[in-house]
Amino acid sequence: MRILILQPLPPREVDDRPAYVDDVARLGARLRERGHEPSLMIVREYDEEALRLKIADVRPELLVVYLESYYTTLVRRLAEHVSQRHYLPIIVGGPHATVAPHETLSLIGVEGIVLCEWDRAVPDYIEARRVGSDCIHTEGLWLRSETGTVRNRLRAPEKPEEMVVLPDRSLYSAGQIVDSRGCVDIQATRGCTFYCAHCQQDLAAGLYEEGGMPSCRRRPIEALAAEVEHLRAAYPAMRSLRFVGCTFPLDAEYLGRFAEALSGPLRVPFTARAKTSELTPELAGLLGRCGCQEVELEVLSGSDFIRNDIFHLDLSERQILGAFAACRAAGLRTRALVQVGLPYDTIVTIEQTGRLVRRAGADDVDVSIYYPLPGTKAHQVCLENGWLSGRGADALLAGESALDMPGLNAAAIKRYAALLPHLVRNPKAWPALMKLERLHLGKRSLADLVAPLLGQRWGKHRGTP
Numbered sequence: 001m002r003i004l005i006l007q008p009l010p011p012r013e014v015d016d017r018p019a020y021v022d023d024v025a026r027l028g029a030r031l032r033e034r035g036h037e038p039s040l041m042i043v044r045e046y047d048e049e050a051l052r053l054k055i056a057d058v059r060p061e062l063l064v065v066y067l068e069s070y071y072t073t074l075v076r077r078l079a080e081h082v083s084q085r086h087y088l089p090i091i092v093g094g095p096h097a098t099v100a101p102h103e104t105l106s107l108i109g110v111e112g113i114v115l116c117e118w119d120r121a122v123p124d125y126i127e128a129r130r131v132g133s134d135c136i137h138t139e140g141l142w143l144r145s146e147t148g149t150v151r152n153r154l155r156a157p158e159k160p161e162e163m164v165v166l167p168d169r170s171l172y173s174a175g176q177i178v179d180s181r182g183c184v185d186i187q188a189t190r191g192c193t194f195y196c197a198h199c200q201q202d203l204a205a206g207l208y209e210e211g212g213m214p215s216c217r218r219r220p221i222e223a224l225a226a227e228v229e230h231l232r233a234a235y236p237a238m239r240s241l242r243f244v245g246c247t248f249p250l251d252a253e254y255l256g257r258f259a260e261a262l263s264g265p266l267r268v269p270f271t272a273r274a275k276t277s278e279l280t281p282e283l284a285g286l287l288g289r290c291g292c293q294e295v296e297l298e299v300l301s302g303s304d305f306i307r308n309d310i311f312h313l314d315l316s317e318r319q320i321l322g323a324f325a326a327c328r329a330a331g332l333r334t335r336a337l338v339q340v341g342l343p344y345d346t347i348v349t350i351e352q353t354g355r356l357v358r359r360a361g362a363d364d365v366d367v368s369i370y371y372p373l374p375g376t377k378a379h380q381v382c383l384e385n386g387w388l389s390g391r392g393a394d395a396l397l398a399g400e401s402a403l404d405m406p407g408l409n410a411a412a413i414k415r416y417a418a419l420l421p422h423l424v425r426n427p428k429a430w431p432a433l434m435k436l437e438r439l440h441l442g443k444r445s446l447a448d449l450v451a452p453l454l455g456q457r458w459g460k461h462r463g464t465p
């Protein structure tokens with residue numbers, strides 16, 4: 001069967017990172033395994049003509065949409081248009097389908113949705129649909145029927161020994177896989193054992209646990225090594241890897257085997273993200289032996305109350321300083337991940353954040369504006385306090401906060417997100433910047449105008465785990 005996968009992304013002027021998503025490539029691989037022909041369309045804006053041309057070219061029999069919570073407005077319009085003009089059945093999966101199944105299934109034109117992992121549930125459904133059997137009872141899907149919604153139980157997640165399939169990167173062009181620095185995303189783990197209040201993984205892990213199924217799994221080292229080999233051969237422009245997810249570096253035995261399997265000339269330098277509270281000196285040392293060059297560590301906020309009471313990171317200041325020190329001792333660069341405009345944030349807590357990152361000695365800091373992802377505990381906090389402005393994800397894509405809080409409005413959040421790196425890099429200039437912050441020239445504060453002259457050597461946030 002010919003299947004068109006739609007993957008929405010932000011407009012290029014907002015975010016020009018490579019489009020590659022491992023979940024999509026894994027679905028592609030599983031579809032090919034079953035003899036189907038998947039194609040991919042990246043959608044950055046609502047464009048009926050581009051969609052018509054793609055559908056005319058591919059002639060799909062089914063449309064599958066990978067939906068992250070930032071793109072619900074776009075997908076709502078696309079699904080309605082496809083169902084009314086192209087008469088294609090639509091299945092939606094991805095994080096938003098898992099955290100907001102009722103809302104997603106209610107989109108006009110959507111026949112069914114997939115909760116949690118979709119790469120084997122979608123092929124199962126296609127097969128059942130093709131032979132006309134009991135497809136309405138396919139595990140992992142919620143489907144519309146004449147009598148209402150059929151909520152099937154979750155499909156069991158892949159077992160580690162099944163995680164050997166090479167993701168189908170051929171769906172993407174090389175430019176959609178290798179970034180401008182030659183870095184390629186790769187995934188060694190699926191799921192997570194932690195419950196951070198800003199992360200949608202939290203909900204998926206909870207659903208699996210309710211069903212008595214494990215959430216966090218690691219791919220066999222041989223499969224990982226084979227994928228790295230494949231990447232080296234297929235993408236000569238690749239210079240480094242970036243391991244997606246927070247749990248890859250947290251198993252000493254796994255890291256030890258990884259270091260052995262990819263040693264000598266097979267080694268590729270990489271960046272890894274680690275759950276900050278769990279990164280010990282031993283793990284940092286092992287990461288260094290594996291070829292890791294940089295570790296991304298989430299600090300989130302300098303306020304203990306925000307980090308732990310609101311976001312449940314279970315992360316003390318001491319653990320933060322310890323994780324950064326462990327990386328330094330192992331010769332690894334560090335990148336601190338922080339957010340501003342968090343629930344209960346004020347200028348005082350933002351300053352605490354900057355000072356904590358400074359004390360931790362991070363080599364780099366990524367500052368992003370907090371967005372309350374649906375289905376998360378932190379979203380609930382915002383909802384209960386009446387802080388959701390209604391501006392939604394479109395605001396975030398435009399660099400604005402989606403919150404209206406009494407102590408910090410959206411304009412101030414945007415300004416402090418831009419100014420915070422200067423507090424980390426040059427704390428002596430901060431009091432002067434704060435004075436300039438109160439003086440305005442038209443709509444902009446003088447701090448906005450002066451800050452760029454102080455230099456900006458910090459990177460951009462790379463998105464959700």
Ligand code: SF4
Pocket residue numbers: 192193194195196199200201202245246275465
């Ligand atoms: S932020 Fe990272 S550690 Fe926390 S739940 Fe999400 S994936 Fe797990």
